[in-house]
Amino acid sequence: MYYYISMKNSVKNIAVWLLIITLCFSFISVKAQDEAFDTRYYWLYSSAIPAAWKLLADIPTTEVTVAVIDTGIEFDNPHLKERIDLRGHNFVPSASVNDVNDKEGHGTAVAGIIAAIPSDNMNYYGVCGNIDVKILPLKVYSDLTGALQIQYIIDAIYYAIEMDVDVINISIDIPHYDEGLQIACLAAYENSIPIIASAGNKGNEYYSYPSSCYGVISVSALSLYNNDYFLSSPFSSYNDRIDLSAHGEDIYTIGLDGTYKFLSGSSFSCAIVTGAVAVLKAVDKDLTPLEIETILCSSADKLTDEGRNNYYGYGKLNLFSALTLNVDSLIFQSEEQKPSEDTPAFSFSYQNHKNLLSCGLSYGLWLEKNNKVSSAGDSSFGKTDVTQWDNIISVATGDSFSLGLKSDGTLQYTGFSGSYALNVAHWSSIKQVSAGAFHTVAVTNVGTVLATGSNSAGQCNTGIIAGVSTAECGSMHTVCLRSNGTVRSVGTNFFGECNTSNWTDIVSISAGNGFTLGLKSDGTVVGTGNNRFKQIDVSTWNNIIEVFAGYNYSIGLKADGTLVYTGLATKMSSVLPELSNIKTLSCNRDMMILKTNDDEIIVIGNIHTQERTTNKIYVFNFDDVSQDYWAAPYINIVSRLGIINGVYNGTGYIYVPYVHMTRQEFFKIIIETLGVPTSNIEISLEVFKDYQDVASWSLPYIKTAYYYGYLTGNVDSNGDLYIKPTDPISRAEAATIMSRAFGLSQSPDMEYSDKDSIPFWAYEAMSYFSYLKVLNGYPDNTIAPNANLYRSEAAAIICRLYSYVLNTYTFNYASNTD
Numbered sequence: 001m002y003y004y005i006s007m008k009n010s011v012k013n014i015a016v017w018l019l020i021i022t023l024c025f026s027f028i029s030v031k032a033q034d035e036a037f038d039t040r041y042y043w044l045y046s047s048a049i050p051a052a053w054k055l056l057a058d059i060p061t062t063e064v065t066v067a068v069i070d071t072g073i074e075f076d077n078p079h080l081k082e083r084i085d086l087r088g089h090n091f092v093p094s095a096s097v098n099d100v101n102d103k104e105g106h107g108t109a110v111a112g113i114i115a116a117i118p119s120d121n122m123n124y125y126g127v128c129g130n131i132d133v134k135i136l137p138l139k140v141y142s143d144l145t146g147a148l149q150i151q152y153i154i155d156a157i158y159y160a161i162e163m164d165v166d167v168i169n170i171s172i173d174i175p176h177y178d179e180g181l182q183i184a185c186l187a188a189y190e191n192s193i194p195i196i197a198s199a200g201n202k203g204n205e206y207y208s209y210p211s212s213c214y215g216v217i218s219v220s221a222l223s224l225y226n227n228d229y230f231l232s233s234p235f236s237s238y239n240d241r242i243d244l245s246a247h248g249e250d251i252y253t254i255g256l257d258g259t260y261k262f263l264s265g266s267s268f269s270c271a272i273v274t275g276a277v278a279v280l281k282a283v284d285k286d287l288t289p290l291e292i293e294t295i296l297c298s299s300a301d302k303l304t305d306e307g308r309n310n311y312y313g314y315g316k317l318n319l320f321s322a323l324t325l326n327v328d329s330l331i332f333q334s335e336e337q338k339p340s341e342d343t344p345a346f347s348f349s350y351q352n353h354k355n356l357l358s359c360g361l362s363y364g365l366w367l368e369k370n371n372k373v374s375s376a377g378d379s380s381f382g383k384t385d386v387t388q389w390d391n392i393i394s395v396a397t398g399d400s401f402s403l404g405l406k407s408d409g410t411l412q413y414t415g416f417s418g419s420y421a422l423n424v425a426h427w428s429s430i431k432q433v434s435a436g437a438f439h440t441v442a443v444t445n446v447g448t449v450l451a452t453g454s455n456s457a458g459q460c461n462t463g464i465i466a467g468v469s470t471a472e473c474g475s476m477h478t479v480c481l482r483s484n485g486t487v488r489s490v491g492t493n494f495f496g497e498c499n500t501s502n503w504t505d506i507v508s509i510s511a512g513n514g515f516t517l518g519l520k521s522d523g524t525v526v527g528t529g530n531n532r533f534k535q536i537d538v539s540t541w542n543n544i545i546e547v548f549a550g551y552n553y554s555i556g557l558k559a560d561g562t563l564v565y566t567g568l569a570t571k572m573s574s575v576l577p578e579l580s581n582i583k584t585l586s587c588n589r590d591m592m593i594l595k596t597n598d599d600e601i602i603v604i605g606n607i608h609t610q611e612r613t614t615n616k617i618y619v620f621n622f623d624d625v626s627q628d629y630w631a632a633p634y635i636n637i638v639s640r641l642g643i644i645n646g647v648y649n650g651t652g653y654i655y656v657p658y659v660h661m662t663r664q665e666f667f668k669i670i671i672e673t674l675g676v677p678t679s680n681i682e683i684s685l686e687v688f689k690d691y692q693d694v695a696s697w698s699l700p701y702i703k704t705a706y707y708y709g710y711l712t713g714n715v716d717s718n719g720d721l722y723i724k725p726t727d728p729i730s731r732a733e734a735a736t737i738m739s740r741a742f743g744l745s746q747s748p749d750m751e752y753s754d755k756d757s758i759p760f761w762a763y764e765a766m767s768y769f770s771y772l773k774v775l776n777g778y779p780d781n782t783i784a785p786n787a788n789l790y791r792s793e794a795a796a797i798i799c800r801l802y803s804y805v806l807n808t809y810t811f812n813y814a815s816n817t818d
Contacts, residue, residue, distance in 0.1 A: 075100075084137065092139065100138070105255055140156055150180070150181055157188055160188070170195060171267030175209075220232055220266055222249075222316055241361070245312040245313055247316075251263050279323070290514070294327065308362060320676070355396070356595060358586045360401075360435075363375065364603065365402055400416050402414050419438040423452045458491055470509060477497050488500065516549070517538065517549050519546065543559045560580075657790060657792035661789050666734060668698050681703045688721050690723055708741075730785065730786055731783070731787055752777050
């Protein structure tokens with residue numbers, strides 16, 4: 001039997017900064033700001049880029065160079081000419097190597113999204129804003145025919161490495177795997193240069209390259225909306241290697257000859273993410289591709305409760321969250337002490353149960369008692385089509401393919417591998433099998449090792465290794481345990497993952513993503529390779545009877561059936577301390593399958609069907625808001641943004657515009673307008689007498705507001721401090737909270753007839769936000785500071801605040817000139 005442990009979390013309703021937002025947008029003068037609506041720049045808000053620019057004003061940065069492998073760049077484009085690195089190169093043989101001028105426009109559009117700066121006539125910025133960034137144009141398309149050859153891309157990657165760039169953007173879709181392209185991507189990875197590539201625009205389940213190559217950050221396109229849901233763009237390809245998503249429809253960018261265009265495609269989603277990576281590199285040049293991937297995926301706005309999704313990857317890019325994420329906070333380690341000197345020596349008889357189950361990318365297999373195979377998780381590319389298999393004695397999974405070892409020593413297989421990792425039909429006399437990202441290895445009855453698939457890093461060079469009892473595949477390396485307890489490894493050695501030649505007395509091995517574990521006969525563990533997330537910090541482990549290497553973490557099975565863990569924390573790691581009586585397990589990026597000593601199967605992680613739609617529901621029409629109501633445009637915007645929600649009354653949704661907004665509701669919408677992440681805020685609210693009155697849905701926002709100083713509380717006559725979460729918020733209180741969150745500058749005095757009734761502590765804030773036309777007065781020339789704020793008024797304030805965020809933190813406009 002088996003059962004699932006659901007990993008659903010309450011996913012914060014981070015402001016999705018979406019799209020059809022009718023934002024007040026003034027480039028020149030705040031005082032001249034009117035209420036004209038401009039939807040062109042929704043993609044900036046969608047990824048919290050203006051909020052990130054605010055942070056960058058106080059963070060030292062260094063110059064970065066981004067290689068754009070594309071159609072070239074328009075050299076005299078006013079938005080880009082100061083950004084162009086003059087070492088650009090044309091890789092089409094029939095053209096001059098120095099001719100990188102863009103005749104088609106795609107490369108210029110991509111470069112503009114990444115790094116454009118304002119011209120004399122248009123105040124347009126790319127993702128990088130004001131940081132010092134150069135674009136190295138590498139042209140791979142023929143001007144005459146538009147033809148593209150993979151070799152041109154490969155040559156461009158090596159040239160970018162030689163030019164010591166910091167980031168590479170490849171908004172190109174190659175429909176098949178190419179070993180030379182994978183080797184070039186690995187070369188960039190080894191040189192700490194992240195490659196960001198688009199997922200492609202086939203609109204179906206499809207691998208494109210180089211986005212599906214190992215070591216590349218793969219980006220899919222996010223749609224605007226569809227009825228009640230946000231979803232992946234209909235044209236965007238999807239697969240189990242998608243890492244991240246960004247908006248890719250109607251992206252406003254620069255064209256040729258002084259034009260501007262709305263363009264759609266994963267190419268432009270890719271450019272948005274590349275701009276974000278360039279920002280991260282400008283802040284810290286030492287970030288590795290793996291660290292950048294981890295930061296982006298861990299900080300992304302989650303679009304489903306279950307974690308990673310084949311359509312969105314780990315979610316939608318949030319640059320603000322990425323800049324504020326502390327990577328070290330993602331590390332989780334079990335408490336494990338070394339035994340004292342007088343502790344009796346531990347000994348055990350090793351038994352190998354590992355091949356009874358196996359986890360690939362977001363899916364897994366396990367062997368039943370009747371030698372049939374069951375599966376859970378993502379079923380894309382046919383990788384879980386195993387129900388007809390029989391007489392299976394062990395299973396193995398790669399990224400997107402599966403193998404079953406039959407009792408007669410032959411293999412059954414299913415799934416997809418463009419790298420020929422499933423070229424195993426002729427193999428026989430097999431006693432053990434393992435699979436990596438793009439390769440398969442098998443140990444024969446005589447101790448030799450067969451290998452097939454990608455050999456891009458030499459991971460299939462196992463022919464000279466003899467006397468092998470077990471072989472394990474990491475992502476891009478292979479580890480072989482010999483019968484004499486020594487270990488030999490081949491493949492990538494970027495982090496020292498193959499430095500196992502001095503290991504002895506090893507009884508079991510496990511290979512992860514750039515690291516290797518070895519279990520010794522005395523129950524201790526050795527490790528080598530990448531330790532950025534402390535995944536090989538295993539020196540204190542003892543009484544271990546099996547080891548398991550996950551994607552960026554390690555697990556040890558103790559003799560008492562409990563587990564120890566070290567490495568990058570996942571939703572799964574928090575569950576492990578609760579488990580016991582474990583016999584064996586298998587783990588990968590998003591899933592873990594465990595087998596107990598009672599033969600129960602436990603599946604943890606992302607086990608649900610991959611869906612294009614998200615769990616985020618947004619209502620666009622309310623039964624109690626007529627289209628001619630003064631606040632209707634604002635209410636439609638905030639509902640689409642997901643910031644202020646309606647109420648379901650049994651027959652439809654109502655907004656209740658005439659109800660006063662509570663204090664806890666207002667703190668929530670301010671936090672979401674800023675794009676401030678609410679996760680990992682550990683702060684006590686017990687200083688407030690009424691902290692237990694805070695609703696569970698608003699608790700993360702209240703904690704975040706208190707942490708950042710937006711919430712200070714109300715003091716009564718006894719000196720006690722109160723949040724008053726359910727009390728209506730006054731207009732004066734709302735202005736004061738906004739001033740703490742967004743800051744204040746000097747502003748002219750107000751002319752409202754009731755200005756003398758403004759509390760002294762709110763006067764400056766009300767004056768400032770009135771001057772910005774964020775908080776407006778009434779037709780009778782009053783501003784009503786002590787009146788409670790209606791939900792309709794709150795919607796209008798939020799819409800105006802979006803304009804304030806962008807203008808103040810982004811465009812560095814001059815002082816008012818009128």
